[in-house]
Amino acid sequence: MAAASPAFDVPATTSFDPASATIAIVTYNRSALLSKLLDSIIAMDPKPGHVVIVDNASGDDTTEVVESYRERLGTELVYRRLEENTGGSGGFSAGMQVAYELGSEWIWLMDDDVEVISDGLARMGAWAPRFKSIQGRRYDYDGSEFYWQYRLSIPLGIPIPFAPAGFDGAGYREMNSGCFEGMFIHRSIVAEIGLPDPRFFIYWDDSVYGWLASLRTTAVIVNEFVLTRTREIRQWDMGIRHLNASSDAYRYYIMRNRGIMRHYFAEHGAYRPVRFALGTALTFVKEIIRLLIVERKVRGTSNLFRGMRDGLAIARDRSWAVMPPLEG
Template identity: 75%
Template sequence: MTHVPSAAPFDPQTATIAIVTFNRSNLLTRLLTSIGEMDPKPGRIVIIDNASTDDTAEVVESFRDAVAPADIVYRRMETNTGGSGGFSEGMRVAYELGSEWIWLMDDDVEVLPDGLAKMGKWAPRFKSIQGRRYDYDGSAFYWQYRVAEPLGIPIPFAPAEFDASGYKAMNSGCFEGMFIHRDIVQQIGLPDPRFFIYWDDQMYGWLASRKTSSVIVDEFVLRRTREIKQWDMGIRHMNASSNAYRYYIMRNRAYIKKYYRELGVYRPVPFALGTTLTFGKELIRLVFVERTVRGTSNLFRGLRDGRKIARDASWQPMPPLEAATTTGR
């Protein structure tokens, strides 16, 4: 697929940073501090609070002047909708506010001072862009930017190096830094909140890549601020997980299957192999990262509940959006 240049040069004021946070006001403080030090700044910062019980609301209020001239739009959810629900709501708010570009991120990163300028450099050429991140220790974080479509899983050792072009084609996505144009959001709709956590960003990035040339660019724009237990495998790391993640990793395979069927790319045998490989990877994560064998019941429970989703004849994918009228800047 060839990329189509945007109609106009990038204007930072048309961009919105959409953040999802939950009970991590200390990490949110670091992120908002980094946004305050950015040059240029975005026009808006949308903060989706997944029903936090800490001082998140007070922290947000304390930063309104520090991030000026960017406007802060704060939304507190009534319940914790997971990362999937938070990013869906953040995308909805940013889109309805008329944002041309939406930059998604969790609360456990900070933005480099020239991060938006670096992303904006690519905005006239592409409409779905992923930048690079530094890990907690300052090393380059490797993200699996290619999906083996028939299997429905990431390719773990896709080449990490960039050539002189400075970008590589991707067919996936990561909500820790996805930079996407409103035209693509309108066509594919909002991120699917039904995932709750896991696979949601991969699916959304894959959907975007079917509408436009999606790329990862050789620009470091974010830094992770939370240390996670890892197994260093050389080219990449395998992070520690949790019982909740293990459950949703397996359950949400059913949602991927649903989207694949809807779009006519589902192939039963390769997809089943992808599910088996995912199950095996989670067992390896338990043994080599978390040094335990407890937690396997959550994998089986996820598979069981996924079968119920797969049989749901009423299921529909997220719909395209109506064009929203731009309000303000």
């Protein structure tokens, strides 16, 4: 694994209390991966005040695995099993709600297929006095540095693939997106923008949520490695950039959810019809490339077309309302 990222001199106005933070994990039928994550939390120093696990109605032994960690996790464990699979979007919305109701000052979101680096919370907390929406960095499955596209072109509604990957002496870059695999966000921002929208099910939910946060505060990605992926995903390596394999469900929702994204952009005066349509076309082309080059098949395009059809119906639905703020 690559060496740990350097510690930066961050101006502090108030100290960070690790007990004020909650790790919120979403899991679904991956108890073996969840165990690795919980083992890494046991090894953390410092630990958060709470760990919230949202189980998307798993059919495996997730409940038994979670209960086996309750006495040895070293911090308070809150387990919420949902009655049905609500996707990552519904799981993160529920996890953030539980963490918020616990009174958490900071909420750290993550999937079940990562491990936390032992001093990860301290590294994130070092930036907490300065920023309120923070994204740390991740190592990929093979120990390489994972690149995440942290900037969105809002008119197009797509990630900017050529956003700089490096960091200068400041140790951070401003972002206008988000990733629920590691988002570290303050409760005051959650109060203002509301919970993540569970209607996305999967895809674009964290991008939109991170954008909403960036409208309220300076959102940043910091040069701190705090997570390691524990699941290998087939991908097309393009140097520092990569294109992961996908699934029929992702192909459907990546197109369908652009209808939801359009409502959020319109609500905040950022919707530009022609350029957003171009972004939708570029998204479609990207998914075709993913099918042909990464997955080496042609079947699956029907899911893209179904997603476009249903997304257009959502976009035209005038009764659709964005998620409300939690306070104020």
